[in-house]
Amino acid sequence: MKILIFYVLVLTLLYSVRNSHGARILASIFSPSYSHQVTFRPLWKELAKRGHEIILLTTDPMEDPELTNVKEIDLKESYAVMDQYGASELVSNQQGKSYRELFSAYIFALSRTADWQLSHPEVQQLIRNTSEHFDLLMVEMMFPTHLAFVDRFSVPFIGLCSLDAVPRVHKSIGNFMHPIIYPDYLFPFTKNLTFVQRVISFIVTAILDIHSYFMYSTEDETVTKHFGSNIRPLKEIEKDTSMLFINVNPIFHQLRPMGPNTIQIGGGTHLRQAQPLPQDIEEFLDTAKTGVIYFSLGTNVKASLISDELRNVILNTFANLPYKILWKFEQDLPGTPDNVKIMKWVPQQDLLQHPNVVLFITQCGLQSMEESIFNHVPMVGMPFYGDQSRNAKIMEENGLGLVVDRKNLIKDDFYRAIMEVINKPIYREKVEEIAILTNDVEMTGLEKAVWWTEYTIRTRGAKHLRNPMVDLPFYKVYLLDVLGFLLSIVLISLYVVRKIVKILLKVLCSKTHEKKKIE
Structure with missing residues (x-):
C-alpha cells in the first residue's frame, strides 16, 4: 500500500512539473510583409x-531581449527575394498589366520565396534535427508550403490569417463557401451583387480553384526537395x-456561418496605447x-514606385490643401510643396493618436484601417492590390470615409474627397461608433487567441471539433449524387410513362382501326 501511494505521489509530481513548463511551439509567419507579422507579435509575447x-x-x-524563451529564425532576406522577382514593382506600379498577369507573377514570387526560406541554413538544421519535437505548430495559411512541418514533427497545428482566409482555407476547415454570398476578398464587391458581378465571381472562383490545384502541385515538389518524400500532399x-x-471582426466584416474551430480575432490584436513621438x-x-493629413501606402506598396502621373496628381492636390501633410515615402522627394513633410519611417499607431491628425489617406490594408478606427480617424482610401479594394468598399459602405480610384485619379476628385471627409463630422462620428462596437466584446482577439491556443495544446489537436464536411468529397457536399439519383428516377419515370402512353395509344389506335374495318 505504501509503495502504491509513493508511485501515485511521484506521478502527480511529474505531471505537475511537466505542465508548469508549458509547451514547445513552432511558429511560422511566411509572408514578407510587416503587417502580416505585427498582427501576431502580441500573441508570441503573451x-x-x-x-x-x-x-x-x-x-x-x-x-526583444526580454523574450528569453522565444528563439527567432531571421528570414528578413525574403524581402530581397520577393523584389528579385519584381514584387514591389508589381503591386506599386501596375500600368499596362492585366490582373491575371499581376496575380500569376506575384504567386510565382511567393513560391520562390518559400523555396528560399526552406533552404535557409537554420531552417534546414531544424528540419534535419531528428531529436527535435514540438507540441504545436502555428503556421500562416496564405501560402501552403510551410504546412510540411506538420508531418515532419507529427504535430497538430493552428492556421493563422492576418486578414480573412482565402476560399481554399475556409474550405479546408469545413466552413460554408458560396461565390455569390461570400465572394473572394480579391473582389471589390461585398453584398447585393449585380447579375454581372455574380457571373464574374462564379467564373473567377472556378478559375482560382483550378489555379490552386496547380499551386499545390508546385509546392509539393518544393516540399519534397527540402523535406524528402515522406510528407503527404499539402x-x-x-x-x-x-x-x-x-x-x-463581425462588426466590420460580412457575417458568415463558421465552425467552432474558426476563431475570429479581428479588431486589432496589435493595437496599443500611444508612445512618445520623435521630437x-x-x-x-x-x-x-x-490639422495634419497622414498619407501612407503601407509597407508593400512603395510610394517611390507609383507612376509619375499619379504622384503628380497627389502632389498638386496637396499643394492646394489648407493642411499640413505627412507622407511616408521611402526616399527623398524633391519639389514637394511647403506644406508636405516626407518621412521614410513613421510610428503610425502613435501618430494616429495625436489629436491634430484630421485624416488618414491609406491604401486600405486591414491593419492600417484597424489603427485608424481605434484612434477615431476618418479615411480616404486608395487601394492597390489584394484585399485592399474589398476593405475600401467596406470602409465606404460603413461611412468611415471615401474611396478614390488611383487608376483614373484627377486633382479635383481627390481634393473633393479629402475636403468632404475632413469637413463633414458624420465620417468621424461613424468611425467612433464602429470603434465603440469593436471594443465592446467579452474577450479581446488576443485573449481568444491565447485561450484557444492553450486549449488546442491541452486537447492535443481538438479533434472533437473537426467539421465532418472536411472529409466529404465535393459531390457529397453539394448532394450531386442525391440530385443525380432523384433526377434519374424522374427521367426513368417519364420514360416509363411515355412508353405506357405509347402502348396505350397504339392499342387504342389498333382497336379503332379494327372497328372501322368491321363497319
Whole structure:
C-alpha cells in the first residue's frame, strides 16, 4: 500500500512539473510583409509570458531581449527575394498589366520565396534535427508550403490569417463557401451583387480553384526537395487544421456561418496605447493650426514606385490643401510643396493618436484601417492590390470615409474627397461608433487567441471539433449524387410513362382501326 501511494505521489509530481513548463511551439509567419507579422507579435509575447517556448520563423524579428524563451529564425532576406522577382514593382506600379498577369507573377514570387526560406541554413538544421519535437505548430495559411512541418514533427497545428482566409482555407476547415454570398476578398464587391458581378465571381472562383490545384502541385515538389518524400500532399495536410485564427471582426466584416474551430480575432490584436513621438514629428503635429493629413501606402506598396502621373496628381492636390501633410515615402522627394513633410519611417499607431491628425489617406490594408478606427480617424482610401479594394468598399459602405480610384485619379476628385471627409463630422462620428462596437466584446482577439491556443495544446489537436464536411468529397457536399439519383428516377419515370402512353395509344389506335374495318 505504501509503495502504491509513493508511485501515485511521484506521478502527480511529474505531471505537475511537466505542465508548469508549458509547451514547445513552432511558429511560422511566411509572408514578407510587416503587417502580416505585427498582427501576431502580441500573441508570441503573451504565450512566452505564460511559460511556452517558441521557435519563430519570421521575416521581421522582434529582437526583444526580454523574450528569453522565444528563439527567432531571421528570414528578413525574403524581402530581397520577393523584389528579385519584381514584387514591389508589381503591386506599386501596375500600368499596362492585366490582373491575371499581376496575380500569376506575384504567386510565382511567393513560391520562390518559400523555396528560399526552406533552404535557409537554420531552417534546414531544424528540419534535419531528428531529436527535435514540438507540441504545436502555428503556421500562416496564405501560402501552403510551410504546412510540411506538420508531418515532419507529427504535430497538430493552428492556421493563422492576418486578414480573412482565402476560399481554399475556409474550405479546408469545413466552413460554408458560396461565390455569390461570400465572394473572394480579391473582389471589390461585398453584398447585393449585380447579375454581372455574380457571373464574374462564379467564373473567377472556378478559375482560382483550378489555379490552386496547380499551386499545390508546385509546392509539393518544393516540399519534397527540402523535406524528402515522406510528407503527404499539402492539400491533404491542410484538411487536418485543428484551429483557424482569422483577423476578422463581425462588426466590420460580412457575417458568415463558421465552425467552432474558426476563431475570429479581428479588431486589432496589435493595437496599443500611444508612445512618445520623435521630437520632429511631435513639433510638426503640434504646430499644425488647421490639422495634419497622414498619407501612407503601407509597407508593400512603395510610394517611390507609383507612376509619375499619379504622384503628380497627389502632389498638386496637396499643394492646394489648407493642411499640413505627412507622407511616408521611402526616399527623398524633391519639389514637394511647403506644406508636405516626407518621412521614410513613421510610428503610425502613435501618430494616429495625436489629436491634430484630421485624416488618414491609406491604401486600405486591414491593419492600417484597424489603427485608424481605434484612434477615431476618418479615411480616404486608395487601394492597390489584394484585399485592399474589398476593405475600401467596406470602409465606404460603413461611412468611415471615401474611396478614390488611383487608376483614373484627377486633382479635383481627390481634393473633393479629402475636403468632404475632413469637413463633414458624420465620417468621424461613424468611425467612433464602429470603434465603440469593436471594443465592446467579452474577450479581446488576443485573449481568444491565447485561450484557444492553450486549449488546442491541452486537447492535443481538438479533434472533437473537426467539421465532418472536411472529409466529404465535393459531390457529397453539394448532394450531386442525391440530385443525380432523384433526377434519374424522374427521367426513368417519364420514360416509363411515355412508353405506357405509347402502348396505350397504339392499342387504342389498333382497336379503332379494327372497328372501322368491321363497319
